[in-house]
Amino acid sequence: MTERQFYGQSLANRLLLGTAQYPSPAILADAVRRSGVEMVTVSLRRESGVERAGQAFWQMIRDLGVLVLPNTAGCHTVKEAVTTAHMAREVFGTKSIKLEVIGEDDTLQPDVFGLVEAARILTDDGFEVWPYTTQDLIVAGKLLDAGCEVLMPWGAPIGSGQGLNDVFGLRAMRAHFADVPLVVDAGLGLPSHAAQAMELGYDAVLLNTAVAKAGDPAAMAIAFANATRAGQAAYQAGPMEVRDMAEPSTPVMGKAFLL
Amino acid sequence: MTERQFYGQSLANRLLLGTAQYPSPAILADAVRRSGVEMVTVSLRRESGVERAGQAFWQMIRDLGVLVLPNTAGCHTVKEAVTTAHMAREVFGTKSIKLEVIGEDDTLQPDVFGLVEAARILTDDGFEVWPYTTQDLIVAGKLLDAGCEVLMPWGAPIGSGQGLNDVFGLRAMRAHFADVPLVVDAGLGLPSHAAQAMELGYDAVLLNTAVAKAGDPAAMAIAFANATRAGQAAYQAGPMEVRDMAEPSTPVMGKAFLL
Amino acid sequence: MTERQFYGQSLANRLLLGTAQYPSPAILADAVRRSGVEMVTVSLRRESGVERAGQAFWQMIRDLGVLVLPNTAGCHTVKEAVTTAHMAREVFGTKSIKLEVIGEDDTLQPDVFGLVEAARILTDDGFEVWPYTTQDLIVAGKLLDAGCEVLMPWGAPIGSGQGLNDVFGLRAMRAHFADVPLVVDAGLGLPSHAAQAMELGYDAVLLNTAVAKAGDPAAMAIAFANATRAGQAAYQAGPMEVRDMAEPSTPVMGKAFLL
Amino acid sequence: MTERQFYGQSLANRLLLGTAQYPSPAILADAVRRSGVEMVTVSLRRESGVERAGQAFWQMIRDLGVLVLPNTAGCHTVKEAVTTAHMAREVFGTKSIKLEVIGEDDTLQPDVFGLVEAARILTDDGFEVWPYTTQDLIVAGKLLDAGCEVLMPWGAPIGSGQGLNDVFGLRAMRAHFADVPLVVDAGLGLPSHAAQAMELGYDAVLLNTAVAKAGDPAAMAIAFANATRAGQAAYQAGPMEVRDMAEPSTPVMGKAFLL
């Protein structure tokens, strides 16, 4: 199998990590470094000319030497998302944008209509769009038509930690878009969720809360990185066939007669 | 948390591996070495004075320099299991015995009555018994009373690869025997199953078919080792709390007004 | 709770039944009569002037004296669906239309873009649209804005019999649209699936294959009707709270001392 | 299929109901009457010569004209259970006994060792034993050897309402003992759980808390009775085959060309 590329970018470590909600910047840096994460998500927020909090954060991220994927978190309209993407491109100096167009606040699920429209505008404008979407195959098709080269279906609501709520949908998406890099984004709570996503054939997982809110974020980041690697390797190694009934692992032949 | 001991033995790698069903002895050796497995299960079978197949196998295992856990696989009676255990102790030179007293051939589930009886006889005779059992808490209690210091509940039928069929039972067992080393033995098919078992607080997993029957056994062994480590680390790191609804990971405060 | 209306129509029996794939028209009629179904789905297909198969079918349906809900099954475009709806309105003499705009043939999931557009056109034209949709809350909102007064999210792919693939999504939809009549349409395979849907607070279920392809369709139709009624009653009666641990049902107080 | 007998007794209604925890005796009576339940479980508790609470209860039960199945709830030893059974036989005038030998108080799971021993003693003494057991096939075999003609595996811990925690185990038990009347006893919380148990081929369900603690116990009892009947009918009617992918229910042939 030829190695999967994300907009021409190879990623040895398929765990993508969010940078929010950590107990401290030092703990975030520790989590990123020790887990070997190669790409992190960031956002844009209002900067005060006095405190200049963003400057320190940005310096810290640059010191990590990782790829940054700015998001449009919290944007509810196409215009907001597009404007935010442009501002992010200037500040972060990257064409990459994690496109979120939120449609509903209890589940934080995407507005797939606004998403497709914003994706078209941004790809036309030279962006490399990483859309946060659902398992809807038709929406996925339109995002690809719009020029997206990566799709990021949700596993569960952002920050819920529920894991993979619709395994059927994820499996169908993988089967339907065999050649497209697919990332499960949001909703994962445990390393086994990440492993399961990769065992389904997904190419990466993106999460934040499960690591940031863990008792020991760095240790949890490493755990997710290992589980992601494990699931990816299992998918490539070719799992056994599941059986309805038991089958002795120890050969029966040659068993002693000791009655 | 003080480190868990298995009959006084520390195990850095909590993946225990069976040695049967591999495409070749070389592939088995490769799987064990590259996954860093520290303990493997073995059995006793009839030896021909001419072919002497067992001798080569045994030499290979010794060259691996790992701990061996002989089993009583295929034994359906207390007498068979006890006699087999004695023969194993002499040949393998270890007090450790994975005690299987099979009660039914479709599921290969243990005969818990024979299991408890055999466990008592063997512990009285100085064995260190690793009983293959169910999630039954009363059976577990009797095995501990009999002197067992490790319990190995099944995840699913041997060789089925179904994963954890009774998560409630496994969780109850962990809660009920907080101080006992618990190993999920049999039925795991994917690394995510191993991670899940460890996330439940189990101390190790034991499997064979999922690795031996994988397209690339060595790669799958490494995957299981990583997933097992990941699940263990997650349990220790303290996972986030699962939420019913979404919660933004990116802070809402400071979001720009761009309408 | 005031009784739910479907476009002003009351339905005592909340099982809606498809009319396709039965071994014979007589068996279909038997299934409808004995299950007490009050509304069935029908379609339009090419009629031969010679065989006139449709005439006999239509007479049979009219003799059943049930409400008919024509569908736009198999339509992949807005135009097809809208034209089909108009033809159905003339032939069946009803404003009701089950709107299907299929987006993908492996899962037969709706094209939510075409669905919303067609729904708007048809409601503007006086139709009472019953849209076959997904659990997407934003799509649901647009369908309501378009004038739909009933929503029909899928349980699983049409004809798959898998049951409820995304319970979280269904639960969120119910919570989000408390006042909207919601029907789980497609994918149910067993009566327990129908009961579960109603226990989640859904107002009706619509299915076809699970009954038509059963060994005894009439008996299965009755079973689904009973299960649907059971789930609905349970939701209204107020289920017990689920507990993590056991709690004796038989009072402990007053237990004899017999040791 | 010849109709299943429970110790020679036919039961048209396969919902067995416990009599504890109802808001009032009148509500219990109402639930039993309106759900058409034919058999209820009862227990023995200390009677005060002054209040004589038990006399009124017993009169009420007799007025219901249903079969009674006394239990040995709360008994933790063989002796307690056997003595209680004898006392129950005298008072209730029935050989039937629901045999509970509780082994652990958090899960209220049976002590399978004591259970088998008590079952043997009681069947030898002429009792018709309905043992509350687990999904353990070996234990089940010993109970049958002891003379039990009905087995009652748990679905989940008593009073938990969790449903069927080990579907694999229940399925294996059904397959393994095709000719034995099997009752899922305890742990059910919703009618869909009862339907699911019957769809697996079980012959009856026994529950208490889910009905007694419902907002409207009588309505919930009816719901469970309907769901139980539905699941039983579905099993007999022969369900459709589950499919991985969608299959149109409406025939594609003859579809109009309207582009």
Place this chain on the structure above:
Amino acid sequence: MRVLLNGDEQQVEAANLAEALEALNYRDVIVATALNGEFVPHDRRAETPIQDGDAIEVLAPMQGG
């Protein structure tokens, strides 16, 4: 002239859709009609001229899910 009736070529002589249906065996049949992909209501068939090469769809009630 030749028309495409439900996808099959047919020979028919008729000035409008109503006559065509008559000629094509659809007398007293409950059907809905479309001409070249456009719905033609029952009461407009007589005033709807047809010409050579037209595609006529004649649909009737059928099983559906």
Place this chain on the structure above:
Amino acid sequence: MRVLLNGDEQQVEAANLAEALEALNYRDVIVATALNGEFVPHDRRAETPIQDGDAIEVLAPMQGG
């Protein structure tokens, strides 16, 4: 003499279990009895002597799951 009736100390004068029940208010009550943990059938109560310190269990039908 003193007996333990359903766990509570009671004073009662009786030669056998039947008399004891009589004296303890259980006339015409449907109950099952156990003496010191052993079941005593109805028709054996009269021939079952009791003595100081005996534990008597008197059970009746009750709700059960």
Place this chain on the structure above:
Amino acid sequence: MRVLLNGDEQQVEAANLAEALEALNYRDVIVATALNGEFVPHDRRAETPIQDGDAIEVLAPMQGG
């Protein structure tokens, strides 16, 4: 004149956005700017006039998921 800076009213004297940022303490700060909801690239700030009542958004890198 008065402008709305990141949602807060501010007094500032400036002819264009570049001057405004200067005056508002943003010298040598890595930020992206929007004027009345429209993105203003760094190199266009100097040529972008501002007037009384304008809404200026000044954003910088921040934690994100």
Place this chain on the structure above:
Amino acid sequence: MRVLLNGDEQQVEAANLAEALEALNYRDVIVATALNGEFVPHDRRAETPIQDGDAIEVLAPMQGG
């Protein structure tokens, strides 16, 4: 005499289990032995007489799960 070796009939002349193993090709082989279903430890083989019809099990390490 005839013995049952791992389930197969064999002809062997030996006074005890040790001699039998010798005669049956098991010199210098790591095995565990059972005679008629009873484990015979290595150091007791020489003192364990065998007779016609005895069942001898000779087991060695093998793959196991």
